Amino acid sequence: MDDTTTCSMPCPVCEGRTFQSVAHVYDDRYGEPNRYRLARCTQCGHLATAPRLDESVLPVLYGTYYPRKGTSPEQVSRSAASATAPFARLRRWWQGVNNQGQYLVQPGEVMLDIGCGSGISLLEAQALGAQAFGIEADPNVRPIALALGLNIHFGSLHDDPFPGQRFDLVVLNQVIEHLPEPDHALRHLRDRLTHSGRIVLVFPNVGSVWRRIAGLRWINWHIPYHLHHFDRAGFARMADRCGYRVHSTRTITPNLWTLLQARASRIPAQPGVPHPLWATRPAAADEGKEARRSAGIKTALRLLVLLPIAILNRTLDAVGQGDSLMVVLHPKGIR
Numbered sequence: 371m372d373d374t375t376t377c378s379m380p381c382p383v384c385e386g387r388t389f390q391s392v393a394h395v396y397d398d399r400y401g402e403p404n405r406y407r408l409a410r411c412t413q414c415g416h417l418a419t420a421p422r423l424d425e426s427v428l429p430v431l432y433g434t435y436y437p438r439k440g441t442s443p444e445q446v447s448r449s450a451a452s453a454t455a456p457f458a459r460l461r462r463w464w465q466g467v468n469n470q471g472q473y474l475v476q477p478g479e480v481m482l483d484i485g486c487g488s489g490i491s492l493l494e495a496q497a498l499g500a501q502a503f504g505i506e507a508d509p510n511v512r513p514i515a516l517a518l519g520l521n522i523h524f525g526s527l528h529d530d531p532f533p534g535q536r537f538d539l540v541v542l543n544q545v546i547e548h549l550p551e552p553d554h555a556l557r558h559l560r561d562r563l564t565h566s567g568r569i570v571l572v573f574p575n576v577g578s579v580w581r582r583i584a585g586l587r588w589i590n591w592h593i594p595y596h597l598h599h600f601d602r603a604g605f606a607r608m609a610d611r612c613g614y615r616v617h618s619t620r621t622i623t624p625n626l627w628t629l630l631q632a633r634a635s636r637i638p639a640q641p642g643v644p645h646p647l648w649a650t651r652p653a654a655a656d657e658g659k660e661a662r663r664s665a666g667i668k669t670a671l672r673l674l675v676l677l678p679i680a681i682l683n684r685t686l687d688a689v690g691q692g693d694s695l696m697v698v699l700h701p702k703g704i705r
Contacts, residue, residue, distance in 0.1 A: 374412065379422050382553040382598065383608045386413030389420060393586055395593045398639035399648040400435040405641070406593050414607070417576060417599040425526060425550050431595070432508040441488050441510075443517035450493035466683050469622035469694045471541030471570030475500040479538035482562070484527055484555075485545030487511065489520045500539075503532055527555055536564045542571045544694075547596045556612040560701050568617065569699040575621055577601035578693045579686055580631060587635050589627065590693065602695060614699040621692030623683040625676050628693070 374390045381387070389409035396405050409420040423431070452458060453473075462468035472491040475481050477499030483491045486504030488511055495502040504515075504522040515522040523531035540559055546552045559569060574590035575581070576599040581588045591599065600608075606616050630647065639645050686692045 381411040381416050383416040383604045384414035386411050388412045396641045401644035402435050403642035416604050419597045422597050428507045443514050446488050450490045453494035454497045466624040469572045470543050475539050481539045482537040483541045492520050538564050538567050540569045546571050547573045547598045553612050572696045575695040579691045580693045589631050589634050615702050617698040617700045619697050621687045621690050622694050623692035625679050628679050
């Protein structure tokens with residue numbers, strides 16, 4: 371596949387506009403029917419999804435296909451309560467779910483989570499003593515925000531929500547790769563930070579061991595929702611061009627991702643058809659003692675399977691080869 375195209379939106383890493391197709395891809399999770407391509411910038415090698423969707427179409431895309439329609443405020447509250455439970459930090463590390471920027475917030479700080487999803491991160495930040503604001507494109511979250519009293523703007527960062535408010539911490543958990551022009555977002559955010567403010571971004575690592583093993587079946591291509599596919603060096607180059615310095619970088623791999631990767635590799639996806647692995651399952655009713663016993667056996671077996679996965683992932687993360695990158699940025703010239 372050697373066809374090249376000129377993109378209307380430049381490469382966020384080097385501003386080049388010529389991309390070369392490397393593979394045909396499609397939505398292997400939720401059944402969005404269109405076909406796409408993985409394309410590589412001929413100037414710097416950055417990978418992007420083509421065609422790159424315009425931000426104006428994202429609310430309809432997520433509202434139609436993303437599986438948040440069945441999420442209840444009660445589920446969100448229960449999930450957020452675990453943030454301050456005993457041994458929560460150790461459990462998050464072992465499970466690889468500490469790849470979330472809100473866990474770095476300090477008491478008394480003001481946090482903005484861009485792409486806050488169902489709002490769990492806002493509740494967790496509040497439980498950790500912070501004031502929390504959110505931005506979300508998915509209209510399915512609106513009833514949750516109203517029920518829980520969450521301060522969420524439905525729309526885009528470029529709407530300039532929360533006028534006059536500056537933030538000590540801006541979080542983008544698995545979000546920067548969804549933005550058509552992520553470099554524009556980073557430049558825009560400089561003016562929303564306090565003097566000592568920082569940005570924490572978490573996104574899939576296209577340079578990971580799991581991506582190299584899975585190839586085109588890597589679950590974190592996540593077409594067409596992921597529009598950019600960053601590695602460590604490419605992201606650092608983009609951040610530098612946008613006026614930031616990288617304070618720290620590490621990889622964190624959720625054990626669940628690895629389990630899902632193994633299952634997705636066994637069950638082929640079909641274009642335009644929702645994959646059963648990603649279907650939202652309603653909570654089962656309590657069927658009594660036998661049901662609880664069966665659930666307990668399944669939990670024990672799951673823990674047995676996850677033990678070697680957890681050991682492997684913590685090892686990969688220690689050498690920087692994990693599936694998810696966490697990057698902390700500080701504006702240049704601040705500190």
